[in-house]
Amino acid sequence: MPTLICNCNDTMPLDGAALSRASGEPLKVHRLLCRREIGDFTAALDGTDDVIVACTQERHLFTEVAAQAASGTHGRAVVAAPVRFVNIRETGGWSQGAKRDPKTANAKIAALLAVAALPEPDPVPVVDYRSEGAVLVMGPADRALPWAERLAAMSLEVTVLLTAGTAPGARLQSGIVPAARAYPVHSGTLQTLTGWLGAFAAAWETGAGHSNPIDLDLCTRCNACIEACPEQAIDFSYQIDLDRCRAHRDCVRACGAAAAIDFERPPAITEARFDLVFDLNDAPAFTMHQPPQGYLHAGADALRQQQQALALTQLVGEFEKPKFFRYKESLCAHGRNQTTGCTACIDICSTQAIHSQWHDGKGRIEVTPNLCMGCGACTTVCPSGAISYAYPGPEMLGTRLRTLLSAYRSAGGRDAVVLLHGEASGTPALLALGRAARAGQAQGVRPNVMPVQVFHPASAGLELWLAALCWGAARVAVLLTGDEAPQYRAALIEQIDVARSLLAGLGYDGDAVSLVEASDAASLDQGLAALRPALQALPPAPFGAVAAKREMLEFALDHFVRHAPVPADIVPLPAAAPIGAVAVDTAACTLCMACVGACPAQALRDNPERPVLGFLERNCVQCGLCEKTCPENAITLVPRLLTGDAARHTVTLNESQPFHCVRCAKPFGTAQMVESMLVRLAGHPAFAGAAAERLKMCPDCRVIDMMERDPGAISGATLR
Known part of the structure; x- marks a missing residue:
């Protein structure tokens, strides 16, 4: 597999010979691959193997050049090989430590290249969305109406739900219902809002108890009510401020035959479906940490309104995303016999995508894939592995970890620290830190710190952390940037407590698993500096990565026990432990x-x-x-x-000893169970005398005894 590396204008200490030995193929260290040496890239495309480019900054340039080569824009068309990209600059070469310890830095780069050369994960099923641009704009009149006009001008299909009139002090024009009935404008109180991009269902209430007695569908916008109201309680959004209204009902008389104003109108619920929701109310309609895709809340923040409105316009069309999870009902410990057991996945889901499903007394969980955002926290806390992550699966992530650590060790690296970080927030934070280090403003990502990108930091848990330690990591850390749901942080801390108890109980360094919490480059730099390798080193484990959570955990635990510095028969664990x-x-x-x-x-x-x-x-x-x-x-x-x-x-x-029937001597139940039953029913009148004696009989003998003593009772019961 052709691999192209570049020292980025001599800013990284790349050792071509060492990297060639580690990769098993000759590697040329380029100086300006994206500029004067671009020909080496186009030459590498003329083949069937994937091409690895160790640069992410110029990803778009290389992708464009590859597309041009495939189309023959600059001459002979070729069957251009797929291109993969890996970052070695901000995460490897651009650190102060790389200057002091280039050997370790090159070992890390060799490891990152080895992971990039692994086969791509198998494709996962996708979840489809279809949005035609029907948007519900909700909020006070002075916010919702101006945005409704703008969005309608962008060819979106707008419906407005006014939840209040124009705020005191707002500009007159900001809360005026348009004179032309270009789109529906309603006034009501939102009751329910469910769904996701392309499939929202909203219901709102009008009538008695609602703050606005004016029916905007009937209103002709003649403004007679505004002129007639002595308290000036009606504005041009045609909302009546009931705090100012003194019930003169002059507005009702002025409205006349239009009959749009009715203070006694019976309650009514209006339901409608939308593709998108633009929420300008102060309090969001969805309170979970991660609301559904297609729902955008901006409140009163003008800048956020602009940003969310721009995002809204990009959500028209057909979209798809991965189905992030796999589920095996046979492993699920959610419920049996009408009794609920494990609810870990339901409790932690920040999108409320998981709920209970019961059938014939057996409980399982149901995941709505359109609501799932791929955090993977449910898979981390699941004790049985019934729900597992699929993007990629644990077997693929485990293979990446094992390859990374093996290649690092083979290239002469030592004291490897695995840093698991999320794609959306962790990767930009590490890139920013690398740039700061290049400018001499930070230490950067240390040579022995091995960044491993996952879709979300909550998607990898106890079994993978322990497996990484078995495969050669001296420490495993998880990077949180503060964007994660609070319950994810709490769950990771619980899992880390379990890992530390396991390690400490066997004589290992409990600090070998930890969190790094950093919201900016400075705190991230400090957090990485504190990642000291664990005191004990394990011999590399021979087991490979597997998909089954419990199997992976067992492999890791066996390895830890086998090499324990302080052997123990029993290690007490925290309540969150899955064993x-x-x-x-x-x-x-x-x-x-x-x-x-x-x-x-x-x-x-x-x-x-x-x-x-x-x-x-x-x-x-x-x-x-x-x-x-x-x-x-x-x-x-x-x-x-x-x-x-x-x-x-x-x-x-x-x-216990079996209890033998006092009539036929056949064993049934246990002596303890029968004795307990006799004690409990001793004072009950229905179980006195012969009835009490029947409790000591097997079921067959009870029937025989009842027939012998009272045949009529049996026949009567049968007839009934």
Whole structure:
């Protein structure tokens, strides 16, 4: 695969020989690849293999040159190879540390190039949107009406919902309903707003209880009401200020036959569908951290109104985005037997795209793909791996991490720190830091800090962090820039606490996993400077990346246990841990086996031969379904790591002697269950005398005994 590197006018200490040895192919260090050496790029295109260009600044230039080569604009047309881009300048060569330690900087660059050469991920399904430009403009008259005029002039199909009149002190012209009825103007109180780009459904209320008694559909805009109102409570948006109105009803009389003003109009709900929503109210209609695509809230901020209106005009047409997730219902621990267990994905979703779905007593989750924005936090907190990230999948991200660390180590790098960062905010922050370092205003991205871009920093969690440490990372950090939803930060902190407890419990440096929180280049520079390598180094693990979350976690835990500086049989963990045991109060447990039926991971098991409750700890995901299902409140979750083979073998949590029918001696139930039942029903009049004795019989013998003692009762019950 042709790889083109450039030292960007001698601003990076690139070692061509070292990079060639690391890549296994001869690499020429260009000086100005995007200018006088562009011919080397066009020559590399004449082939079938992808071309890697180690420059992202001139991506558009190289893409344009490749397109021209393919079309034959400058001579012979070629079948131009696909071009990939990787940044080695701001993230590698432009740091103060690269000058002091060029060997480590070149090892990092070799690793970044190795990752760029990996096969592209398999394509994922897409989610489609179609918007024809029907926009609902909501807000006070002095905000909504001027923007409605502008958007209508841009050929958008405008509908206005006025939620208030013109604010006191606003310019007269800003709140005037247009004289020509060019688009619908309504006045009402928004009741519901749901949907997404191309599929919004809005409902608003008019009539009694609403602030405006004027029906704008009936209003002829003759202004007779404005002239008649003695309190000047009506403005040119045809909204009545009820705080100023003194109920003279002069406006009603002036309106006359038009009958547009009615203070006693019965309530009515109007429903309509829109492609876009432009919300100019102070409080947004959607309160979640990430509102649906196609909904733009600007409030009273004039600059934001301009920005959002511009964005609005770009949302007309057909669009698609990746379907970011995969879901395996068979692994889901959401609910069983009408009991809700794990709700981690529902609780954390910042777009409210995930909700419960129940069928025949079994709970699963449903994800609305049009609302999903791809943060991946649901996949990070899912204990079972039922919902997993697909853009790319954990097997692909794991392969990237393993390749990165292996190539870095092979090129002579040491003390690798993996920095996971988001595409939207983290990448620009790192690029800005690299430029500051080039200008001598910052240290920049240290030579041993390996930036790994993911779509969102919340999309990678515990199993991938631990796997990276097993593959050779001396530390793993996650970069947050402050743009993330608060619940994502909280979830990452919980996961980091679990990782630190695991590491510390086995004698490793617990600080090997951490957050870097930085909102600007200066704080990012300080945060990266604090990323010291962990004290202990693990030998590189032989396992590869897999798609199954639990399998990846098991591989990593086994590696940590095998090389633990301080071996331990049991490591206590925080409550958020997805691994652990259950404790059973044997005095309370009746071995009814309700917990076995509820367990989605087959961690709790029964024995068809005798009353025994077994437990396979390796399978437990700590979902809590058994704890919530137990009618005796006899189960408690115990988050922990049980090391060694013990976690792979079924152990007995409780067992009891079977109870034998007092009539036929056939075993049924357990002695403890029958005894508990007898104690509970001892004072009940329906279970006195012979009825109490029947509780000690198997079901067949109970029927026989009832027939012998009272045949009529049985026949009567049958007839009924």
